[in-house]
Structure formats: structure tokens, C-alpha cells
Amino acid sequence: MPEGHSVRRIANRFNKDFKNSPIKITSPQGRFVDSTLISGQELIEANALGKQMFLHFESGTIRIHLGIFGKWSFSKLEKEPVGQVRARFQTEGLIADLRGPTICELIDQAGVQAVYDRLGPDPLWPDGDLKQLARFLERVSRSNSAIGQLLMDQSVIAGIGNVYRAELLFRAGLSPFTKGKSVPQEVLVGIWNDAVVLMALGVKTGLMLTRDGYLSAKVPRFERYQVYKREGLECRLCFGPVSIGLMQARKLYWCARCQK
Template sequence: MPEGHTVHRLAAALEQAFGGRRVRTSSPQGRFPEAEQLDGSVLLGAEAVGKHLFLALAPAADVPADSPAVRQVHVHLGLYGSWTFAGEPGFADAHAIGAPRLRMGEREEAHGDGGLDWRRLVPRPTVRLRIAGEHGLADLTGPTACEVLDAQGRQAVLDRLGPDPLREDPDGRARRRFVDAVRRSRTTIGALLMNQQVVAGIGNIYRAELLFRARLDPFVPGRELSAGMCEEMWEDLVALMTYGARTGRIVTTQPAHRDIEARIVERSRGTRQNGDEDPSAVPREKSFYVYHRQTLPCRLCGTTVRSADLAGRTVFWCPRCQRVRRRRAGWTREHPATPWALADPAAQVA
């Protein structure tokens, strides 16, 4: 399932591709009949909140954002959803975002950026929603949710979500919501981080890596953590996800650690990230400390990385490095051998 940074990149790509322009909408699959009613609308904007995407469509570009005429297309990609783009050069930064998928046009042995005119690309039978503009198109396949909401429906979705680390938080309110939600709960911190009502946008990779970097045992109850522990976790999460939104990749390792035990235990489909085909990107076997590294030695201490089921998902951790189980006076995230130095998140990637 795409994590929050991916959905923020998706919103930016759709905004770049169609923002302020009139679009054609259709549902080749036939499972989104509302597309016919939205056809010819103007995309006022695209917004990401956690793992949820909202596309604001209106009859004209000058319609106020709070007008009843604005319809919100709400999309949640879930495990199998993805968007693929094709168009003129510079149309969209990404060719595809979401679950592992072919580049649009590959089945015809041609790409939207060369060889085959994107205007002639026939949608696959699985396309739930096609958005087409003057310079390109985007196809949505396999989403968990694709629906039209009014302002009240959109707000109902937002009310179910916790704070999003990638949304602006000038007054620190989001950070305080996160800290309060964790510290008043008896639930394990490993489960809390996957609860979208506690924090929106975290998936299994960020959960595992954040806890390793914080030296936290995944099974410690949230109420046992100090405010300082939670605040440090939030700041680290903001830095990691900001980097992810900028690059499209989750990279949590420091350069000095990447060649130590540079292995990963992949599933049959593999752990995929956007940009895997880029030779300059940090390869996935060097990107994580514990995620999908069960049975392998910890990069820092050599202890075997473990995995277990926690709230229906697999959690990964190092039993030696992650021994913090309760609040301690003067606690700090820094480990004697590995200060994270996150003042500059970009310093994590060489």
C-alpha cells in the first residue's frame, strides 16, 4: 500500500498535469459512473491528507473552493491501486504512482513519451477513472475507494484522520495531537503508529524504521513513553517523510551504514519503490535498517533482526538496539555510536 509521501507526490503530479484546466473524465471499467457527470469540469486542485487523495472539480475555474458546486473525487489507492500518466514531455513528473504496475503503453511496446501518441492510448478494461487534458492523461486502476463527495463528505473523511506529518503545522498543533494520542493509550506504540486516527500516512516501512531510529521496542504501550520521546519521533517522521515526498523513495539509513549487511529479505513480488530503475537512487537493499531484514544481522550491532505479527501486520525490529521500554528523564534519541543529525534530512542520502 502506498504510504503518505507517495500520495502527496501524486497530488502534486495531478496538480501539475491538470490544475486550473478543463478535463475530460470517463470510466472505461464502468464502475465509476459519476465520471460522466464530471466530464468537462475544471480541476481546481489536488490535495493529499495521509493516504487519501481529493480532487476538487468545478464547472469553471473561478468557482470558489467552498461553493456547493465543487465536487470532491475521493481516492484511496489501498493495496492494489495506482495511477499511470502519459502525455507530452514535461506533462507530469512521474509515469506511475502506486502499486507495482506497467508503464502506460508498455503492452503496445510504446510509451506515452515517445513512439506511440498518448492520444491513441486505449484504456485497459480495469481503468476505473481516466482524466484527460490538453497535454496528457492519467488512468486510475484498482483503488479501494473512488467516489464523489460534497464538502460535508470530505470533512467526514478528514475527521477520521489523525495529523499528517507532511501538512504544514506552524503552531505545533499537529505535533501535540500526535503526542497526546500516543501518551493516553495503553496500545503498543507499534500498533498506534499504524492507526490512521493517531497519525495519517504512516505505513509498515515508516513504522518499522521510525521505531528503530528511536530505539523503541515496538511492544511498549504508548502511555509508557514520555512527551519528549513522542516529540522526537514526530520530528524524525516529518524529516523522513519530507525527504520521501521530495524524492519518491523511503531511505532511512545513513550513508555510512548502507554497505553493512546490504541485504533484504524480499517477497516474491519484491519491495518496490518509485525510481527503482534510476541507477543513482539508493537501492532498496541499502535503504532500510530493519524492514524486511528479518533473520539478517542488524547493520549496527549484528543481532538478528526479528519479525512478528502486530495488529494484523508484520513488525520488524532489532531486539538489542530497540530496548527502550519506558520514559526516562533526559531521554534523547541519540545513540552513542549513531547520532542521527536530522537538522538536514538530505544529509541522509549521499
């Protein structure tokens, strides 16, 4: 599933290529029936919060959540849609096709606000300042759940997925099993600030780069991570084995020696 940085990249792309232009919106698959209500209007702005994207038009907002199987493809050439295209966004010289999203729906301003209220603070939110951080601290500090679980909870922090979860906790030297309310405040502040920097780098490069000294797009995949998908291999720091387990049905990677 795409993590927040990749959703933000798509929103940026919409702002660059589609904003202030009338957009023809169709649903070749026929499942996004409300497309006809918006088609032809100008895109006012694209925004992303966590793993969800919002395309704001004059008479409504299209909310998109890719889920596990959703995908975007962009094309400069006009061609017939291939496969199951839920929504096609077309402006002069550019087509964006959306396939397999969990959600693609038209909502009103109140609907947007309801989703915003439900989601936690996003390290990539443009005014991602102390208010966002305060919300994160408040939500973690009152919880009995494990921090590894809380980082995946979109109402606690929006946009983090399995890769950033594993890597942020390793970088903080924190066990994923520590209860939220037992994590010292300064450690939480460190995790938040780390997420702000690393996810911004993810927006810039399109890659989840998390190893200091290896923060370049040229780093091969197997060199990229500290613990993610490195189960059984030597920890890069202590040379002990990287562990794997399941936490709420998602794979969890950590180093039991480095993360206390």
C-alpha cells in the same frame, strides 16, 4: 500499500499538470458512475491527507484511496484504456488512469470534512506545525495500545505504513511493543519530527530512505533500510539478529537489542 509520501507525490503531480484546466473524466470500466457529474470542470486543487487523495472541483470532490492494489499510470499519448480502468482523467496532452482503488467516489464538502476529522495528523500536511504534533502526542499518550500498532492507525497518525513504522521505531530506539502512554513525550516528539523530515525526503525522491548516510536515491534497495525486511540479518548497529513478528496481521520488523 503506498505510504503517505507517494500519495502526496501524485497530488503534487495533479497540481502541476492538471490544475486550472478542464478535465475530461470517464470511467472506462463503468464503475465510477459519478464521473459524468464532474467531467469537464476545472481542477481547483489536489490534496493528500495520509493515504487518501482529494481532487477538488467546483461542484464536488473526488476522494481516492488506492488501498493495496490501486495504481496510477500517466501517459502523454492518447490511447485506448488497457485493463480495468476505474477512472480516466484527461487534459490536453496528458492522461492519468486509475486502476483498482479501494475508493474512488464523489463527495461534497461535508463529506471531505468528515474524512479529514476521522484521520489523524499527517506529518506531510503543509501547515504541519505544532498543532499537528499536539494532536499526535495527545492521541498516543492516552492509549494502552502498543506504539507499533498506533503508528499504523490512520486516526493516530496519517500516512505511515509498514516501512516507515519499522524504521521510525528503530531510529528512535523504541520497542514496538511499548504502550503508547508509556512512551516519553520527548521520544514521541522525536518520532514525529523524524517522520516530518524522512517523509518529505520521500516526497522529493519517491523512495523511503531512512538510513543516515544513505539518504540518496542511488542507494540500492538492500542497503536502504535499518530493519524493514531484514529479518534474520545482522542489525546494522549491534550485529544482533533483526526480528520479525506479526502485529495485527501485518509484518513487524525490529531489533530486540537496540529497541527498548
